[in-house]
Amino acid sequence: MNAHDHIAPSDVSLDRNFAHAAAGSAINCPPPQPKRTSSGAFSIPAFKFDTSGVPIDHQYESWRNSFSSMLELGECRDTSRGFEGKQTVWDLGSLAFSRIRTSALEFASVPGHTRRETLDHWALTLPLDGSISTEGPAGGFQGGAGIVQVHSLGRWFEGSVTDSDMLVLFVPRDSDPEVARALSAAEFSSVDTAMGRLLSDYFIGLAKRLPAVEADNLPELVGATQAMIRACLLPSPGNIEEAQAPIARVLLEKARHIVQSRLFDPSFNAKVLRRDLAISRTGLYRMFEPFGGVMHYLQHQRLLDAHAALADPNDKRRIIEIAEQRCFSDGAEFSRAFKREFGYTPSEVRAGRKSGVPSRPAGEIATAAPEERLGLLLRKLHG
Structure with missing residues (x-):
């Protein structure tokens, strides 16, 4: 049994979204083959997409398509110059984690009545460089390198991103009641606090370690990630105590x-x-x-x-x-x-x-x- 056997129904559309980019160019996003870590166990499945394998005049459109179920990206620009876009997405079963490199663009949430599938996840985005500016239901916010931002894909928002390298954690609303409460309180904001910076450090460490993590360890990994979200966004004594090991x-x-x-x-x-x-x-x-x-x-x-x-x-x-x-x-x-x-x-x-x-x-x-x-x-x- 592999990690895909544990995907919750609410995550199926999320995985399809990232696989969608492969439709026009199989060379960019081959089906993920099971790989073994140095210990011989299977690693966590990862999906990759890179616009460099797409003809230059179709690169931006292919990048737009790869996000079409969650975001509407800005209209077409000068296609003769191409567009840099790279993404790696790890399937964590009840969560998804990605690293994305993108050229500057504008974005907006997908209106509910036009969606092909229901996506009501939170996206926790950490720019490693560059910056993101967003207008949401309660006004505008922005953040740069090292500051986690929380977006709700099920609500209206729009904004822009500069040339950026970023990490994104996708969390379904039904993943955990306490996590949902923490993210509801923090959505459409930049978490520029001491605990928020700790969550940023955790994301960076996660990106470094994931290629070597065994798929059998997914339950522990997901549990630690949820504990970090609860501790950093709702830092009650109980939540912080539960997250002591990953924080340490x-x-x-x-x-x-x-x-x-x-x-x-x-x-x-x-x-x-x-x-x-x-x-x-x-x-x-x-x-x-x-x-x-x-x-x-x-x-x-x-x-x-x-x-x-x-x-x-x-x-x-x-x-x-x-x-x-x-x-x-x-x-x-x-x-x-x-x-x-x-x-x-x-x-x-x-x-x-x-x-x-x-x-x-x-x-x-x-x-x-x-x-x-x-x-x-x-x-x-x-x-």
Whole structure:
């Protein structure tokens, strides 16, 4: 049984909409073939469409057709210049998630009396670049990169989008009562709040991980996504508690990126990281307690980076120069810390006698519950 066997009736029209673009050009949207992940299990089905495989003078029309059951796109422009449009849509069973790249255009909701099929989903859109402006029932709103916007496909709205790359989560109204309540309260608005930014981070992480997620894990993935929506749009204590695991994974990955970007910054410390993450001192302590604290983790990452530089035969710098770049001002201190971490000296790595960094056993990841694996994997990658 594959993921399509679990599609709820309200999602069938959603999948047809994205498959519709293939009608005139099979080369752009081949039927999705089951693929296996590195573990041998089937991955989540994904549909793709790219206007570059369509004759130039038909590219914009094909893009319009691909959205015709949910949006009316603006009238035809100079077709001789072509139109850039790319989309990948993952079928999550009771949800759909997509990444869309589009040139600038205008859009409007499809009037109810003209629809070929009933579409009454919410669309949660996160621009990765560019911006979207919308006029809805309660007035206008707009948002740019990093800000989730909520549209209701069953109601009137119109607007425009610049050249943009975006992520979109489609949520049927009957998916979950609490999710529906949260989205009803937030529809036709930009969620520019601290919790809204957390939802943005979750979307970005989801887009990165989906190609490797096994189809058998869809129930856990959908549950975590619904919990994030409830926690970020209706942040009651109960909702936030339910979403603690996915929230912690989002924050941990964000912390990892911040640390990696500041490895060479001597002024970077726990206080700066806490400010960048916008969390409490206690929250930061709990996050990094498994790693021996923020500063221990930071030093570990700097030593890992130094190890890679020392093992690189093309890096001819002196050991002390590599150490100083990573905020070690004393060569002897660097050598002692390096040996404590890896069990051998920087000189042995530079001489080629040691090159590989020992990794932690992965057995605990394989035996963990599916919803815990991403967090464990991130911790393993952290060292």
